[in-house]
Amino acid sequence: MEIKNYDVVIIGSGIAGSITANILTNAGKKVLLLEAGLNAGIALDAENAYKTYQGYLNTFYENSIKVPNSPYPNIEDAPSIDVLDLKQIEPGKPDTKGYLVQMGPIPFASDCLRGAGGTTLHWLGTTLRMLPNDFKMKKTYGIGVDWPFSYNDLKPYYEMAEHEIGVAGNKESMEKWVKGQLKVDNYYGSKYQFPMEEIPPSYMDKVLISEMEGKEIVLNGVSHKIETVTTPQGRNSTPNSKYSKAGIRWNPGSKKLEFIDADFRDKYEPVGSVWDPYSGQRCEGNASCVPICPVQAKYNALKTLKKADHGNLTIKTQAVASKLIINSISNWIEGVEYKTYQEGHNGKYDLQTAKGTIYVLAASAIENAKILLASGAANSSDQVGRNLMDHMTVLSWGLNKKERVYPFRGPGSTTNIATFRDGDFRKEHAAWISPLDNWGWGWPAFSPGSDVNDAVTQGMFGKELRSFLEDRITRQVLVHAECEQAPDPECRVTIDPAYLDQLGNYRPVIHYRATEYMLKAFEAGREFVTQLFDKAGIEDYTVYNPEKDADYVTYKGKGYSFEGAGHIVGTHRMGKTKEDSVVNENMRTWDHDNLFLVGCGNMPTLGTSNPTLTMAALTFKAAEAILNQLEN
Amino acid sequence: MSNPDASPPQFLKISSLLTGFTETELIGTGMLDSYLNTILKNSAKEDVKYFFENAKEILDEPNQTEESIAISTRKQLMPDSSYGGLAKKIIILWYTGSWKVNENSSKIISPASYKQGLMWDAGHTHPPGAKQPGFGSWAKLPISVMINDKSKTNGN
CATH class of the missing domain: 3.30.410 (Cholesterol Oxidase; domain 2)
Structure with a gap:
């Protein structure tokens, strides 16, 4: 039984969890971060970070089939989705070979990584923003749903995400097209600069x-x-001499996140590898962004986690969240049950409970939905798990x-x-x-x-x-x-007591169609x-x-x-009312005042952008709301 | 193993013939000994013995021309029925760094063999994740193309 009471308990150390942990700890909040992956993966000191990463790299070299998860350990006690398990589904016969239970009629085709740093270890690094019409698909085209806010509302948070990831881009190229074909002005805005020049x-x-x-x-x-x-891409390029931002911080007076302006003498310095700040400061043309950038010139979430205030951060690895405990009177979350495995392959674990004032699920769209369903949480709208998109x-x-x-x-x-x-x-x-x-x-x-x-x-x-x-x-x-993919309530994550993993946690049961x-x-x-x-x-x-x-x-x-793009989105959609969505515009669940969800699961529609940048922007918005709630 | 024909210098010669890469290029991979060992370890002794004997005959043929060697190689070494398909396995080993176990399965010998696969050189590139050519190099013609075509030295 965990005695300590944290300000915030975060489940998952991918980009959403790491951004949240970084912002909150630097604002002075005590944070517990639970990560399902192996302990070695979380190493942030030079020697161990290098050693672990070289291990990934050698596994990649030796693996005959170099799919996105091929460099990384697949842990039997906390399995990852593996695209090598994909096959056609016979009618009426679910495919249970891999971690996902694929009910069909066709299989869900994307994977993600359960491990420290999450799927940013193998993401490509494309950082396109969504388009203004993507936020109002229902109103403009009569398809899907509208977001609870507009592109312009999200714009300040996009800038934070582009800073955090370290985006190299050519603003003019994008704006020329947006202005020409879409008649949209100020997409980035005349004053805006990317941290780095285009790749x-x-x-x-x-x-x-x-x-x-x-x-x-x-x-x-x-x-x-x-x-x-x-x-535009989240990989290191030539620093943009016009870029003038040095960081992001919480302003307790204005109750907002704000940029720290760079000293005029300081030039933007690309963030290097976790093991050595002076390596990986430029893309070296390894041409292996997926599944692994050997020099970490490509952004990954461990870079963000490293910047957290580690005096305020407790990290527990090999800790698999299985269930939220809901107070039956207040309906608040009062703990999260997690299983700490020892070896990773024999199903042996210790059951523990973590407690905090606020809880944040950042475990990926599929895992977030699964944990909510397993807990009977946040689902008064019956939207949890639905609208799974790619x-x-x-x-x-x-x-x-x-x-x-x-x-x-x-x-x-x-x-x-x-x-x-x-x-x-x-x-x-x-x-x-x-x-x-x-x-x-x-x-x-x-x-x-x-x-x-x-x-x-x-x-x-x-x-x-x-x-x-x-x-x-x-x-x-x-x-x-x-x-x-447009939102479809029948494309969904469900759970079934007949399908458990070897820790006794639910396996995601997927229904999918085109x-x-x-x-x-x-x-x-x-x-x-x-x-x-x-x-x-x-x-x-x-x-x-x-x-x-x-x-x-x-x-x-x-x-x-068709293939999956690895863009797993939409299982706990954000919306304007509690009747038709799981979270509000600040990504707080409608049903539980101290439960926030971060990650691509919040996205009501997908647009044609790779979702990581938008998800990172949303996470800054959520982190700001969490700080507001903690300080009120 | 005392097979005088299956020596590293002989293996180098026959590998050059089979792959179309020069002996210098093959030595430069640093994989010669490792690949010879892989072959000796994974093939039937009889196949190895007769393959190298046959290869020596072809290479030592009097009055040989490049064409006559190619014809002999195609007829005697390349058929699947010759020496357990060893010639094809050797080519695939050099080009991909993998030993072909059977029709549906092959295994990368080592991280080094992956990095030294000749298919990347054949395609004027490098193995993903290794031998990186440097920032922005992908915006230009590959260096190996530029040096063979002086008219394109700007790489545009």
């Missing part, structure tokens, strides 16, 4: 842009112009017949086609963003290893083989259509790429396999396969 767009981007920029695409009788935008990602790949583009270099993506991120078509089908992928056919075909195998199987060897591979690898192009709104987007997205490839001189090599692809769907007689 240089790849050689391939330049070749493809010269072939496609401004070309016309006709979809469903409507003409669209291809417009590309440089992608970017359903349809991949198209081909060979550039005109010239070699030299892929497999640089960060995963440095440019995106923004044209279909917003427009009237959203009334009919989902919007999508199309990142130009710098890593050839690695994702859909495991290239270049598969190219070697195919060529050698055909009997190629020697100079003929080398020159075949040179040509095959250097012409590979991959374009995604990352389609915004509605016609999504299928229409797959059809349009493929039509878009077909026209695009045609104009750019790219020969289409895309194949969707009806037998093998886990998420193979058909629409109007044609088949499409």
Whole structure:
């Protein structure tokens, strides 16, 4: 039994939990942070942090299939979702092989990482803000729901998130498109600066842009112009000499979070690796952001956790939260039960309870929903677990017949086609963003290893083989259509006492499907790429396999396969009323005055941005509200 | 193991023939001994013996031309029915750093073998997560392309 009473108990040390812990401890609050992952992962001192991370890196090198979770330990007592478990679901037969119990009809295709630092260890680092219309989908297009606030309301918190993550970007590129196609002014604003200059767009981007920029695409009788935008990213680049912010702090007078202005002599200094502040200050072009940046030039949440006031922070690892204890009279949360495992593989644990004034769930969209359902908490709206969303990602790949583009270099993506991120078509089908992928056919075909195998199987060897591979690898192009999944109450996380993990905690039971709104987007997205490839001189090599692809769907007689984007969103939506949402605009649960939820689960809709930046912005907003509540 | 034909210098020669990479490039990976050991450890002794004997014959052929060597290699070494498919396994080992256990499974020998996979060099790039070419290098043509094409020295 835990005796100490903390100001705040936080569940999870991913980016949402780490931002919350950092802000609260630096504001003088006593915080307990519970992390389900192994103790080694939380190391922040130079020697141990380096040692643990080199262990991840070697595991990555040695792993034959380099999926996002491949470098990191998968703990039997606190398992992570593994995309290698994905397969088609036979009707009426749930797939129980992996951690998720997949009820179907199609499987949920994304993973996340249960471990210190969370999924930021393997995120790509794309930091696009959402678009103004993304916050009012119902009002503008009659689809989904509206957020309880607007883009402009979130803007100050986006700036905090971009500071915290350390975003390298080209403001002008994005604003040109937003102003031109969407008629939106002041998207970033004239005074705004990113901490760092843009990550240089790849050689391939330049070749493809010269072939496609401004070309016309006709979809469903409507003409669209291809417009590309440089992608802002959470990885270290050249410091922006105009950037003038040094930190974020709580102002107890104004009761707000505010920026600390930099001394005019100080230049922005990129945040290096956890083990050495002077390494990782620039992206070095390892081209392995997913699953692991060897030098930590890419942001991860441990960098934020390191900045916490450790005099006010207690961290307990190997501590798996299983249940919130609810006071039956006040309906306040009065404790969180957690199971501390010793070995990680034998199911042996000690049951403990942590107590605090306020509780914050920051355990990922799926785990947050699962813990709430297991506790009978926060669910008077019946929305907990519902509206599970992801970017359903349809991949198209081909060979550039005109010239070699030299892929497999640089960060995963440095440019995106923004044209279909917003427009009237959203009334009919989902919007999508199309990142130009710098890593050839690695994702859909495991290239270049598969190219070697195919060529050698055909009997190629020697100079003929080398020159075949040179040509095959250097012409590979991959374009995604990352389609915004609309909220669907039947896509959901549930629990079932028949499915428990070996600590006796619930396993997430997932129900998932693609509605016609999504299928229409797959059809349009493929039509878009077909026209695009045609104009750019790219020969289409895309194949969707009806037998093998886990998420193979058909629409109007044609088949499409989609992949998960790792963007797990929407299981405890934020809203204006307690009848139709789980949390209010400050991410406090409607049902329990001392329970806050942070993370992507709060997002009512997804937009076409990778969600981490928006989630980080929301977390600053939540942290501000928590401090207000503690000080009132 | 006392097989004079399966010596590191012989293995180097036959590897160069099979991969299309020069002996200098192959030595530069630092993987020669490790790969030879992998082959000796994982293949039937008889396959190894006759494979290296056959390889020596091809390499020592009198009046040889590049073409005649290629024809002999294709006919005698490359078929799946020759020496347990060892030639193909050697090529895949050098190119990917993996030993092909069977049709559906292969294993990366070591972190070093992953980093030294020749497929990355063949594609004018580097293995993800290692041999990083430096900040912003991806915005230009690969250096290995630039030095072979002086007209593109600016890399644009």
